[in-house]
Amino acid sequence: MDLYLLLFLLFPCVSSKPNVIIFIADDLGYGDLGCYGNTSVRTPNIDSIAREGVKMTQHLTAASTCTPSRSAFLTGRYPVRTGMAATGLMRVNTWPYSSCGLPSSEVTFAEQTKKAGYMNGFIGKWHLGLHKDTLGDFEHHPLNQGFDYFYGLIGTNLDDFGHETKVITSQRPYWYGELFSIWAVTAVSLWCLYRANYIRVFSFVVFVFIWSVPVTFVYILFENYTLLSSFIHRNYDLVEQPIRLAGLSQRLVNEGLEFIQNATAAEKPFLLVMSWVHMHVFLRTAKEFEGRSKFGRYGDALEELDWSVGKILKAVRKYGLEDNTLVYFTSDNGGHLEIGTDGGYNGILKGGKTHGSPDGGIRVPGMIKWPSVLNEGKVIDEPTSLMDIYNLISTAVGVELPSDRQIDGRDILPLLKGDVSVSPHEFMFHYCGNRLKAARYRPRDGSKTWKLVTHEPDLIPGSKVCTFVCSCNFDVALTTPKLYDMTSDLGESNPIDANSNTYKEISSIILQAIDNHKNSVEPVETQFTWKKLAPKLTWQPCCNGRFPFKCLCTDPKYPE
Incomplete structure (x- = not known):
């Protein structure tokens, strides 16, 4: 007994459950961070996660737009399996007071940690719905999806909130x-x-x-739009209308710090999701970050984002939690090329946000540090997915995966630790809405990753962009799909000769995998009908209860 006690005192992290902190940026481009090659904007705090942990260079989302990507992230499942894949033109949950949202029948990673006794917090952008059938049922609310505390946006940030454009x-x-x-x-x-x-x-x-x-x-x-969509909630309560974008990052940071403090005081392991509003337009920062970078207001917002991440990381060190805290940083999708300098930079990658098949919309930064488990400074070039975080968290907290549904995430812990060198994903499927546009293949031998593209975005002739957003409905179906070696051709600029033996062999394998995958997808009720997406004006809140007149309030916790 004395020996056991001595071992416990010497190595407490072995026996205690790890804390989990997730940083997810909004529309951050693959090439925006210093650790991914950017030299024009300073991101030392975010870069430190890669330096002190593992950086993934082929880290992929399940969709190139916010709502479906975030649903896959939380559930470990392709959006087409959960009803969160769009069937028409509208690919995101545009109105916070519609009935569209993540079904409560889905099991989020917060519900997984809940089983292990965790205290769960979600701070920032949700974008996965609120009510389902009636005003006040909160069927899609974060508190009904495994989280104990919520502060942030039920919807998203929009140009209209800045009153410059619509x-x-x-x-x-x-x-x-x-x-x-x-x-x-x-x-x-x-x-x-x-x-x-x-x-x-x-x-x-x-x-x-x-x-x-x-x-x-x-x-x-x-x-x-501002009247109908610009809100901040604390748990179930509307506390701010419209949102004050200047200083919002500081308020989110403060909420995150308080959550960590409360969980630490309660001596409970915690899961904290910091879902930042940056880098989605409208871009506005606190005054101390205005003009701080040499890359305009996008650079200013990126440096404010980096500062925000740094404040949370500093708190983890302050409370002595660093060694046994799993920290993960990513983005929900790539940069939005159509809006120019306010839309981010995807580096050498082709395409961007809303583009169905190109990597620019779905390949994002991905970094994980967990000092007691992972070695620092490791770079992984194998295909990984945001959906894998579901499996990683479940493994880390000691909870089995749900057995009554298909989980598309994979166990990447052996890959992160260096126990294996090949991705657990043999095939990965790239959707635009509910339509499959491309697929990846990582053979079990060799080092190459292949990508077969069956549809391409309907770009403006002579350009590399669409008009504001690309539409899944108007993608160009390729008579002969294009095959790329994603190991050497990151920009998807040199398709393999369709007459070559390599093309014939690899494309046939991928096409068979696509058929098998489609057969595995069971019919499910879609959340993206016009009836569900349409705003319910009778559900619209107003601070003074007199909608639409004088709906103005400031969060009393942050009066200045």
């Missing part, structure tokens, strides 16, 4: 002209109906009126 005019530059034309035709039609009482004219007027009503409704929604 999402709708970014996508449709002639939006107001189109509206004026529709309303003018409606007015003329009504005048004609008034002047001539003919059935044909009446039918035409009815048609025009029916068309103009939904367009006008859409106009009202998008003209009032």
